[in-house]
Amino acid sequence: MDTITEASVALLRRDGRASFSDIARQLNTNRTNVAKRIGALIENGDIRIVAAVHPRLLGLNVLAHVTIRSEGDVGAMSEMVCEMNSSIFVSEVAGHNQLVAELHMANMNDLYNDVHYIRSIAGVLEVQVIIYERMLKSFFLGEEPQMLELALDSIDLHLIELLQLDGRLGYSEMGEQVGLSISGCRTRINRLIETGAMQIGLLRQRTEITNELVFGFGFIATSDQSELIELLEGQRGLEFIARTVGRFNLVGTITFNDLLGFNDFVTEVRKLDGVRIAEQWLHARIRKERYQNSLHLIRETIS
Template sequence: MNDLESSLIHRLRHDGRASFSELAKSVGSNRAIVASVVNQLLASGRVRVLAAVHPRVLGLAVLAHLAIKVSSSSDDILRQVESLDSTVYISETTGPFQIVVEVRMKTMGELYGVMAEIRRLSDVVEVNVLLYERVIQSLFLGEEPSLEGLVMDQTDIDIMTILQRDGRAGFAEIGEAVGVSMSTCRSRVLRLLESRVIQIGAIERRSDTAGDLVFGCGVTLRADSTEIERFLSAIDGVSFVARTIGRYSLVATIAVDSQRDYNRVVRNIRALPSVSLLDTWLHTNIVQERFEDSLDKLMSAAN
């Protein structure tokens, strides 16, 4: 991947509907070249731009990170965990825990039930849970949505469903599909974005990031999280940061280009005065990374 492609993908992660002119200005190129590169990335499937609905809108108030320790091959356990409705991220990892799972659900009771179900699986030795107190940075999980006074109807749901498949679909195309004018469609999409009900961004096909080292880190702090939040916000490869309740104060996911970069990032985190402990684990095989939500969930949330 060349520098222009990398810059465009980085920009599209933050604003998946940025126009070709806006993208060209941000990367210092011309519109025609940018349009050609973006269209090639999308047509090849290397990059997808899609909308994600904030879990709070769907009534999913409990977000958690599960670390699973197994006593033998993890293949069968991975298949069984992947069949659970609540999972949005599953990865094989190095270290004392062999599987990391992210789940989203409505209640603590549901979380307890999922953990009990996983613990009953053959060869599962331990399940350790971290509750997300606040998600600080994520590809698709931004600030809390502003839902006061917001009313969504079937047209909004239909629009969101289309954007989950193609976040760069044109207003005219979406409007025709859902039975409203282009201007009405534009107003509705902007309202959903401004209220943070949805976020639209780019994701890369994992096979095209195979050269990256993707690692997770768990941090215990001796002070508040301001210092490390500021540090992590300046690293391009950071895709996820959350303050947590459990054995760590904060967890993060970071992609780097090399072992040298990994060592540099880890050393710099450990050198922060507010950090008392840093554990890391490599994500060796990302099994599931789900961004879309079903129409049933959207309907339930709207009603």
């Protein structure tokens, strides 16, 4: 990818409905340069722009990062973890562990049962669990939703489902399908985003021939974490940061174009007082990324 494409992708990852004109202004180029690049990526299936609902609205209140050390056929194990309803991200990794998964479930009892199931899989040697105390940055999980301000109805759910398929669907097209005016659709969608109920962003198609390097990080900070968080948020390839309870203070994922970018980031982290990188792992083969959820749980509460 050239510089304009990379920068456009980074901006759309954080705001999937950003106009090509706005992106062009930020990159000091013209709309045509942005539109032809992003349009080609969408048409080829290299990227998707979709909406995701905050897990809290679905009653999924326990979010966990799970690392698995194993022996034997890692592919077979990863398939079994992928089949779990609670797994939204599963990756084969290079490093001390062989698999990393992210699980979303309703309560701690469900987490206990899911971890017990993973430990029962043939070849699994060790399972370590870290609980997300709070997600600080992520495509699929933004700020905690303002639950008291939400009063979702069937039209809101229909809009969300349309945006789960195409996050850049026009207000006119949505209005025709849900029976609202353009301004009515815009108002509802802005409310969903502003309250944290929904987030729209760009997903890149993960392939084994990509030049991207996707690294996971576990950090232990013995002092204020604000400088570390600021450094993380400044990374163009940032995918998520979570404040965690367990082995690390923070867990994050960053995509780099090359090892030079990775090394530069690690060097900057090591300069921060009271912060050390406890662990790094390369996502060698991402097996599952699921950000779209059935809305039946919300429907049950409003029916």
